[in-house]
Amino acid sequence: MPPRRTRKLANPITITFEGKPLEAEAGSSVAAALVGAGDLALARSSKFHRPRGPHCMRGGCDGCLVRIDGVPNVMACNTTAREGMRVERQNVVGVGDVDLLRATDWFFKKGINHHELLTGVPGVQKVMVSFARRISGLGELPDEPRAPRDxxxxxxxxxxxxxxxxxxxxxxxxxxxxxxxxxxxxxxxxxxxxxxxxxxxxxxxxxxxxxxxxxxxxxxxxxxxxxxxxxxxxxxxxxxxxxxxxxxxxxxxxxxxxxxxxxxxxxxxxxxDPSPDFAGNEIPGVMSARAAGRLLREGVLLGEQVLVAGAGPYASAFAEAAAAERARVSVMALADVVEVHGLSTVTGATVLTPLGREQRIDCDAVVVEAPPxxxxxxxxxxxxxxxxxxxxxxxxxxxxxxxxxxxxxxxxxxxxxxxxxxxxxxxxxxxxxxxxxxxxxxxxxxx
Ligand code: FES
The missing domain is CATH 3.50.50.60 (FAD/NAD(P)-binding domain)
Known part of the structure; x- marks a missing residue:
């Protein structure tokens, strides 16, 4: 299930996302507005455009970079939503949510090591490198030159x-x-x-x-x-x-x-918040416990079936609050998460059972607390x-x-x-x- 709001908007304003109007709470962050509307894959990686989502909600990662009012690379988590604001995805080869480079997710299911990609086939590798260079980067230039700040x-x-x-x-x-x-x-x-x-x-x-x-x-x-x-x-x-x-x-x-x-x-x-060291840690929906708690404070619950991994005050407070919001919550040690599955959203995780066997479980979000x-x-x-x-x-x-x-x-x-x-x-x-x-x-x- 996508994220949802846990309460009605008290002071709604309207912003647009990819040209469509979207209601947001006045004073909330743009990231909370977008995630609350069910959208987690806000950004794309700079090289192969793999989906990225907010991880930290404090300006410390690149999972929420969007284009706002024609300005690229704005951190949605650190920007307050304002009436009429125009928010767009960036780094998309295609239209809106459809990025043609998503095809790489099917061709390279286990991820891409771009340093060695097709190195055995000299001609093809040259083409790939030049293609990657062309499409890599972070967004496009601003609509207008930025006026000097006052x-x-x-x-x-x-x-x-x-x-x-x-x-x-x-x-x-x-x-x-x-x-x-x-x-x-x-x-x-x-x-x-x-x-x-x-x-x-x-x-x-x-x-x-x-x-x-x-x-x-x-x-x-x-x-x-x-x-x-x-x-x-x-x-x-x-x-x-x-x-x-x-x-x-x-x-x-x-x-x-x-x-x-x-x-x-x-x-x-x-x-x-450090990135956890399991495969799939970059999939939108894998978030630090602090970020997930901050989103809950802004009235947004990350998922309905949440795996909470790691011990600490943020993880336990989030687990308790998410359960109170009727989410199904499983709690385990961070070291017991082997891999998180999914492409633009989390679809499950492979974890270690108490007997040390790997087992796949369903979940739509993974919340982690690791030593900061x-x-x-x-x-x-x-x-x-x-x-x-x-x-x-x-x-x-x-x-x-x-x-x-x-x-x-x-x-x-x-x-x-x-x-x-x-x-x-x-x-x-x-x-x-x-x-x-x-x-x-x-x-x-x-x-
Ligand atoms: S920088 Fe915004 S979520 Fe990390």
Whole structure:
């Protein structure tokens, strides 16, 4: 069964998808609007146009790239649906949902290794390579040249916090409480970060001793405390990078570019959902538990027969919420998934039974939770020394959260999952106090 909406639209607006009108919830992401209308195969791979679907719902994969109002390669998961918006698929050799290259799915059922494709037949391989080069890429040029983005101003603050999840909120609360002017920015329409990846009403256990926490209450209290401390929260704002002089260039959705000069910087950029390492992990309908939870929060259920693979707070919260929506849910260890089947949608999976035998089961969606990988890219751009550990790549960091950085005098700190730490709101709160003390000391000249 295709995905479905779990509730009626409260404030419907109309967008078009492939020329057809489609109702969406005002303020929801374009991806939630399209998936809620039953469409999962939103994108195509750049070389052989194999169907791709949203995997992360947080701007970290390429499964939701579409053309919006004539602009290619827009992430549907990070774009808010607006009345009259024109959404189209891209990378299609054919029309709409019919891509002639789908024929490759039948010719090469086990996938394509394009490095070795037809290498034994020199003439044919040459033709194939030139064909692949012609059709590969990501969409077509925009309908019109993009107008320069408006500069909407320049801000100076004591502390800039990038990322509005539990770690970023705690850090902003800590520095604001110490009397430092603090600006926190986040890409999403509302702060909360990974806590917004839990379905509404979820309870989750973050520490061995917490016995289960109501996530919405935790989220509301963190946001309220941060605001009450005096920090300014700027939503739909993406840190594009660091400029000369260590100012940050920020894009505020629908407004333009903002330049922020801060005396100290805190990166709370969270973590990415890794791709699971089973065959068929790229089939639309295979999604991270965080993404599936975020979709449920936007009122969209991924499937009616869902295989939930992996242990962790997101997977269990999703499994419980999906079952409450009357989906048939099977839960198993990630290592027991051998292969997922399907072409543009999931049709089943081969899994290991408790006796170690392979068995094919029916399912129309696969939701996975694997250990996340720190999102270290901004830290690297800001000049941090990046190290590798069992958690992945992350910035080298001192006990107080300070990041070692080549050159420059502006203090740079990091906190949360982006440093390789596990999700722990209480742990992040304690780390935020240490970090805020260190920043306050630094900015007062060490007094
Ligand atoms: S980037 Fe949009 S779903 Fe991953």
């Amino acid at each position: 500069a909407i101003g320049q801000r100076s603050v004591d502390v800039l916090v990038v990322g509005g999840g539990p770690a970023g909120l705690a850090a902003a609360r800590g520095t604001a409480r110490r009397g430092l002017s603090t600006l926190l920015l986040d890409e999403q329409p509302e702060p909360g970060g990974c806590l917004r990846s839990f379905p509404p009403g979820a309870r989750a256990s973050f520490e061995a001793t917490d016995g289960g926490v109501d996530v919405d209450t935790l989220l509301a209290s963190l946001v309220a405390q941060t605001r009450a401390a005096g920090a300014e929260l700027l939503p739909r704002a993406t840190a594009l990078g660091v400029l000369e002089g260590f100012d940050w260039l920020i894009e505020v959705e629908g407004q333009g570019l903002l330049r922020v000069n801060a005396r100290a910087h805190v990166l709370a950029t969270g973590a990415h 990988a720190p999102s270290f890219e901004l830290a690297s751009e800001a000049g941090a020394e990046i190290v590798h550990s069992s958690a992945g790549f992350s910035p080298r960091m001192a006990e107080d959260g300070r990041i070692a950085r080549k050159g420059g005098a502006r203090p740079l700190f990091a906190i949360g999952e982006g440093t390789g730490a596990s999700l722990s709101p209480a742990g992040f709160s304690a780390a935020a106090e240490r970090l805020a003390d260190a920043i306050a000391r630094e900015l007062s000249g060490g007094r």
